Amino acid sequence: MTDANLPLEQIAAEQPFKHRSHWWDVWAQFRTHKGALLGLFFLVFITLFVLIGPSLWGVDATALDIRNKDVRPIYTILWDSSAKVSWARPLGTDQLGRDNMAALMQGGRISMAVGWTAMLLSVILGTLVGVLAGYFRRLDGVLMRFTDLVLALPLLPLLLVMMLLFRDTLRAAFGPEQGIFILIVVAIGVTSWMQTARIVRGDVLALKEREFVLAARSIGTPSRRMITRHVLPNVLSPIMVSATLGLANAIITESALSFLGLGFPSDFPTWGKILFDSVDRMAAFPERVLWPGLAISLTVLSVNYIGDGLRDALDPRIRGT
Amino acid sequence: MADGGAPPKAPLVEVRGLKMHFPIRSGLLRRQTGAVKAVDGVDFDVIEGETLGLVGESGCGKSTCGRAVLRLYDITDGSIRVDGQEIGRAGQGRLRRMRPTMQMVFQDPQASLNPRMTVADIIREPLDEHTKMSRREKREKVLELMDAVGLNRRFAGRYPHAFSGGQRQRIGIARALALNPKFIVCDEPIAALDVSIQAQVVNLLEDLQEKFGLTYLFISHDLSMVRHIATRVAVMYLGRIVELAPREALYAEPLHPYTQALLSAVPEPDPLAEAGVKRIILKGDVPSPANPPKGCNFCTRCPRVMEICREVDPASQEVAPGRFVACHLYDGSPVPKVVAGPGPAPRSEPQPETTTTTAGETAAPNNEQRLIEPQQGERDR
Numbered sequence: 001m002t003d004a005n006l007p008l009e010q011i012a013a014e015q016p017f018k019h020r021s022h023w024w025d026v027w028a029q030f031r032t033h034k035g036a037l038l039g040l041f042f043l044v045f046i047t048l049f050v051l052i053g054p055s056l057w058g059v060d061a062t063a064l065d066i067r068n069k070d071v072r073p074i075y076t077i078l079w080d081s082s083a084k085v086s087w088a089r090p091l092g093t094d095q096l097g098r099d100n101m102a103a104l105m106q107g108g109r110i111s112m113a114v115g116w117t118a119m120l121l122s123v124i125l126g127t128l129v130g131v132l133a134g135y136f137r138r139l140d141g142v143l144m145r146f147t148d149l150v151l152a153l154p155l156l157p158l159l160l161v162m163m164l165l166f167r168d169t170l171r172a173a174f175g176p177e178q179g180i181f182i183l184i185v186v187a188i189g190v191t192s193w194m195q196t197a198r199i200v201r202g203d204v205l206a207l208k209e210r211e212f213v214l215a216a217r218s219i220g221t222p223s224r225r226m227i228t229r230h231v232l233p234n235v236l237s238p239i240m241v242s243a244t245l246g247l248a249n250a251i252i253t254e255s256a257l258s259f260l261g262l263g264f265p266s267d268f269p270t271w272g273k274i275l276f277d278s279v280d281r282m283a284a285f286p287e288r289v290l291w292p293g294l295a296i297s298l299t300v301l302s303v304n305y306i307g308d309g310l311r312d313a314l315d316p317r318i319r320g321t
Numbered sequence: 322m323a324d325g326g327a328p329p330k331a332p333l334v335e336v337r338g339l340k341m342h343f344p345i346r347s348g349l350l351r352r353q354t355g356a357v358k359a360v361d362g363v364d365f366d367v368i369e370g371e372t373l374g375l376v377g378e379s380g381c382g383k384s385t386c387g388r389a390v391l392r393l394y395d396i397t398d399g400s401i402r403v404d405g406q407e408i409g410r411a412g413q414g415r416l417r418r419m420r421p422t423m424q425m426v427f428q429d430p431q432a433s434l435n436p437r438m439t440v441a442d443i444i445r446e447p448l449d450e451h452t453k454m455s456r457r458e459k460r461e462k463v464l465e466l467m468d469a470v471g472l473n474r475r476f477a478g479r480y481p482h483a484f485s486g487g488q489r490q491r492i493g494i495a496r497a498l499a500l501n502p503k504f505i506v507c508d509e510p511i512a513a514l515d516v517s518i519q520a521q522v523v524n525l526l527e528d529l530q531e532k533f534g535l536t537y538l539f540i541s542h543d544l545s546m547v548r549h550i551a552t553r554v555a556v557m558y559l560g561r562i563v564e565l566a567p568r569e570a571l572y573a574e575p576l577h578p579y580t581q582a583l584l585s586a587v588p589e590p591d592p593l594a595e596a597g598v599k600r601i602i603l604k605g606d607v608p609s610p611a612n613p614p615k616g617c618n619f620c621t622r623c624p625r626v627m628e629i630c631r632e633v634d635p636a637s638q639e640v641a642p643g644r645f646v647a648c649h650l651y652d653g654s655p656v657p658k659v660v661a662g663p664g665p666a667p668r669s670e671p672q673p674e675t676t677t678t679t680a681g682e683t684a685a686p687n688n689e690q691r692l693i694e695p696q697q698g699e700r701d702r
Binding site for chain 1: 388391393413416417418420421424425427428429432433434435436437438446447450451480482493496
C-alpha cells in the first residue's frame, strides 16, 4: 500500500482526482458494447433523417398529387416490370398521391418528439413518486395507493375523456398542432409512469437498508442530498430500462390515439398514423406498413441497446475503474 | 486507566436507561402487537480517551446499542449525553450539528461504501456536509486522511469495489475521521476481515486513538480482540449490560455467570494451560428479545439460578470500585460472595442446566460460534 514508486507517486499526487476523466471511462466502456454502438449510430441516423431530411428532400408531406396516386416504391420494378413507379417518388405515394418518403420524415419528427418528451415526463414522474414513496415511509402508503388507483383506471377511456375535455382549450391557447402535441405528451406521460414508480420504490426500499445509507446518515447528510447522492445513482439501472421501454410505449400509444381519431389532425402524418392508415390495403401495398413499422421498431430497439450499454458504462463495477 | 480505580476524567458519553424497541406489527390493520426489545435499559459511560469494549453474542443488541447511541435510530426511551449535550430527544437539525463530534465505523466495509462514489468522494462527503473548505482544501484534507489510514494517494480516484476488505475498512475509517470527531463507535469493524488484516486494522485504530485523542465504543464479539484494545469492557446479554468492569479485572475474575461462561469459551493458545481450563457450556437458546423471561434475562440459562432470579430483575450494582454487575448473587454484599479466580466458580446450588467439559474437545474456529454453540450433542459427548 505504501510502495515508494516515486515518479508515479509524484504524478499521482498532483492529479489524484482526475487521473482519467470520468466520462472518458464511461465512453470507453460504452464502446465495448457492440449493440449499443450500433444503436447509437442508428439513432443518430434516424434523428438526422427526420430533422434535416425534409429540408433536403423538399417535398411537402401533405401535398396532394392525385394523378400520381398509388405509386409503388422504386424497387418494385425488380420483380414487377409493369408496376407504376417513379424516380421522383422512391418510396411511392399513397391513395391520395402524397409522397411516402416525405411523410415518413415528417411523421418521424412528430413521433420522435412525442416519444422522447412523453418518455421523459413519465420517467421523471415515476422516479419522483417511486423515490418519495420508497424513501419517506409516511408518503409510502398514500403514494402507492395513488399509483394503484391510476393503474386500475381503464387507460383508453381516460385518454379519450382527456382529449375531449382539453383539446379545444389547448388548441385555442397554443395553436392546433402545438396544443395537440402538449395534450398528447401529457396524456401519455401521466398514464404511463406507474410501472417506473413501482420498480423504483422497490429498489429504494432495498437500498435504504444498505449500510452506506446509514453511514451517510451518521455523517448527517440531509434527506435531499441523500437521495441525489446515494439513492438515485444506485437506482439508475431500473430507471434506464423503464425509460427505454417507455419510449417504445409512448410512440405506440400515440399511434393508437391517432388511429382513434383523437391524436393529431388527419392531414398530419406520424409514424403510427401512417401505419394505421395503411392497414386496410396492406396486402396490395405492403411498403406503406413496412417502412413506418420498421422505423418504429428500429428506433425502439436502438434506444433499448443504448440504454443497455449506458447502464453498464455507468456502473463502476462493470467498468472496472 | 487504572484497574479498579476511579476514572480520572469526566465521561464523554453518558448513556442512561437507553431503550430501543422495534415494534412488531401484525394482523390486517398492522396494529402493534409487541416489540423486539433489542436494547432494554442500558447504562454506561465512556470516559474521554478510553476504549469501551462492548461484547456479547449475536443478536444481543450490541450493534443496535451502538447505533442508538449515535441516534441513527429514534430511541424508545432513555438519555444520551455526548460531550455535555443531551441528544436522546434531539431533532434532526440539532443532531446534524452534533454529527462532527461522533462518527461510526461500520461492520461490513463492502456495504458501507457507496459503490458509485470514488474513494475521494466518499472521504470528502463529511467535509462537503459540515465544512466550508474550498475544493483545494478539501482535496488536501482527503489526501492527508488517506495518508493517516495508510492508503496510497494514487487510489483516490478509484471505486470501492477495486479494494480489498482491509483497504475498504481503511476508507471507512478515513471517512469517520474526516471531521476530527471525539467519539467513534466501531461496530464490529474487524468482524468481516481476514485474521491477518484484523490485527492491522485494530493497530491502526489504536494508533489513530493515540494520535487524535479519540474515544471508542468498540463493539465486537471477539473477546481476545476486545481484551487487546479495550480499557473497560461491558458484557451484553439480551439487551442488557450484565457486567461492566475494567479489562484486567474482568478477564481475570469474571463475576457474572454469563461472563464466566463467555470467557471460558475463549481459546487458550497454550495447550498445557488449555487442558486445565474448564468450559462452561450454556444450555438452550437465547430467549427471544420480543418475549424476554420474567426476572433476570439470563435466568433461563444461568448455571447458578436462584428462586429470586425468576421473579426480580437484578439491578446493576457496583460490587467493587469500577465494577458493575447485574446479578442477584451479589445482592447485599459489596464483596463478591464466591470468587475463585478464572474459570467457573464453585457451585453450591443444584445446577441442572450446565455441564462442564474441557475446552480442547470443541474446536470451533470462531468465537461467536462458540458462544452460541451449546447444543445437545455437545453435552452427550
